[in-house]
Amino acid sequence: MGKPIIKGDTIKIPSDPEFLSDVDIFLEGTLRGFGAEESVVADIAISVSELVNNAMLHGNQSANDKVVTVSISRGNESVTVTISDEGCGFDPASVPDPLADENLLEEVGRGLFIVKSLMDKVDINPTEKGTTIAITKAI
Amino acid sequence: MKLTDRIQDNIVVLEPKGKIMGGPDASLLHDKLYELIESDRKKIVIDLAKVEWMNSTGLGILISSYTTLRNNNGELKLANVTDKIQSLLTITKLVSVFDAHDSVEEAVKSFE
DSSP: OOSOEEETTEEEEESOGGGHHHHHHHHHHHHHHTTOOHHHHHHHHHHHHHHHHHIIIIISTTOTTOEEEEEEEEOSSEEEEEEEOOSOOOOGGGSOOTTSGGGTTOSSOOHHHHHHHHOSEEEEEEETTEEEEEEEEEO | OEEEEEEETTEEEEEEEEEEOSTHHHHHHHHHHHHHHHTTOOEEEEEOTTEEEEOHHHHHHHHHHHHHHHHTTOEEEEESOOHHHHHHHHHTTGGGTSOEESSHHHHHHTTO
16 A cells, blocks of 8 residues: 545555645544534644554554554544554553653653543554554544 | 744744644754754754644654753753643643743843
């Protein structure tokens, strides 16, 4: 797979950060179509960029033949976005606390913490065939 | 993200524009920073007025800029931190790390 593929409310991208902006354009356009406020659009866009980055680098280990899938669905008063990779899963409890004094100046390691801060609900489902994370935010 | 720079009262002002989300963004700012340090420009303001939002990669770039300058006897100031970025700095406790100012003029003056 060499470039993004969009089908309905789903986009599949190769594990290359070059394609982060394709996900963002697709996501923000869809959210505005749902009538979401700009602040909510930004919070969801930030969160999805974090999770897609993680899925590419940590999940798929940047492997060219593995893809990241992002799907958007609208509920009555909320939006749910699921991000799936094809890696080996991970233990969310193993992520170091980014607020600890010794980690404060680390350049990485805040992504999941930020997602949990910005979203109303975060469901993490790691399996041996990949991790799927579903994030939900009221709109 | 796009990046421009200018000199104001002998201080370098970097002006990123757009979204800082990862990919090529990190190397763009990092390369510029090393170029400035090598030319002995070590007092730098990053003007965030035109940054729509950033994620943890963006925060990592700011931290990297801060530590790189500090380790080279330089100094970094932030200016025009938007509400969205301020909120990220607050929840990550990084608000205590950066010297942030309401305007570029104030940030430049603070080097005196």
